[in-house]
Amino acid sequence: MAACIEAHDIPGNIAAPRLRVTRTYEISAPVACHHCEDAPCAKACPTGALFFDPKNHRIGVNEDNCIGCKSCVMACPFGAVSVATTQVPVLMGDVRVGSQTKSFVLKCDLCVDRPGGPACAEACPTKGLTLVDDERLAELTAERARATIENEA
Helix, strand or coil: CHHHHHHCCCCCCCCCCCCEEEECCCCEEEECCCCCCCCHHHHHCCCCCEEEECCCCEEEECHHHCCCCCHHHHHCCCCCCEEEEEEEEEEECCEEEEEEEEEEEECCCCCCCCCCCCHHHHHCCCCCCCCCCHHHHHHHHHHHHHHHHHHHC
């Protein structure tokens, strides 16, 4: 989570984790976006703040479109989406005349603009987090299926 916060601590962005870590006495596990191809969160978003990005095979975020309705939070079957609020200035020209509350949808964006890939995967001390594409996922699935068959024989 700390790596996620650091990766998103840039001007104009909320420095908050885009994933949560659930802990028990024995294990810890991330609660992160699965970037579903037919994502319920994106379907539920009335403003397009969440959308499928076919170029990067992920659910993208357009924070400027978020109105804070939390439809995405309710729709996500994994609990990987949250909404935060912050105070932003209200300007009249260059003069600040007040502030208003602005909502932001927070979910994993796979650190798409980060050259090294997701910060969480890079920082994970056990290497329990990895980013795989569809091809590698199919390879891993086939390997596990073969291993299961060999163990049952």
